[in-house]
Amino acid sequence: MSDPKDNIAPHDHATAANAPGEHTVPAGDAPDDRATTFQPVTGPQPEHYSGEVLLVSAYATLWVILIAWIALVWRKQSSLGARLTDLEREIDKAAAAKPQR
């Protein structure tokens, strides 16, 4: 895993509580420069994450975990319940038949 200091996005820096490190923005980052030149990153490469993608990923994970667990519990309860009902019916039948033997 990379060092957090290497990955702070300049945009989000103000939001981080005690955010470590600074990212250096290359000189000449005006819109005109971007239209006429492509400049390589110098120093550690910043990572940019889309907030929308992260939010959707978080909610998807939340629901996948919850639904998977609920489905497992539901399936287990159904199979155990069915088995118990069958067995209790068999026991009742056998218990009723016993005195007649």
Place this chain on the structure above:
Amino acid sequence: MARPKSRSIDYAFYGLLAVTAALFVFEIFFVFLKTPIESRMGIVQKIFYFHVPSAYAMYVGATACFVGSLIYLVKPSDTSDALGRAGAEAAVTFGAIILTTGPLWGAKAWGTFWTWDPRLTTALLGVLIYVAYLVLRSFAGDGDGERRFAAALGIIGAANLPIIHFSVQKWGGQHPTVITGKGGGLQHPDMKIALAMGFLSFTLLAIALLWARTRVEITQSRLRRAEEDAIDLGLDTRTEA
């Protein structure tokens, strides 16, 4: 043979599920359509309204595990063991949610998915204790010794809860303290309502899931006893449960 009649309990359980589901629908609607976007972090801050209540739900599960474990050590019973196991499972489930949604927020706010911050580290440790509990119960058999050992783990896991909770105040770190300690709090009434709704819906969900999981364990115990009765009556009980 006397068998428990559980019709009214079933209705209460399904009623709880229905209320929880309705609250979740309202919560999702409110968070996404009504609650304002945070000015500095943007839309990713909305993870907060589920992440923090999930952490709280993990505490609820861990507390249930602690109560079940403690009762089992004092007076062993199937019900207390079932509560302990259900609590551990809830703690792992909600712990998995906080350990995945938190880093997704951190990627945006901190620029990294994970850092060995005191809050993150102690939360991970807490979840691993409950994972150990479940691994023990799944693979080491279901005897009284295993149950007692797991109950001891359940108590150790609960001892970690205050350490998780106060780690930020005690050792600092990067984890936000918006609603605890010296945090400035939520600056809009809708943000407060969204968080309150999140706490309520996740508390009900945790209770519903604990209830459902405890029902499974109790049914399993009933099945075990029924199998013993069937053997006494000379019935074949080889069918897989």
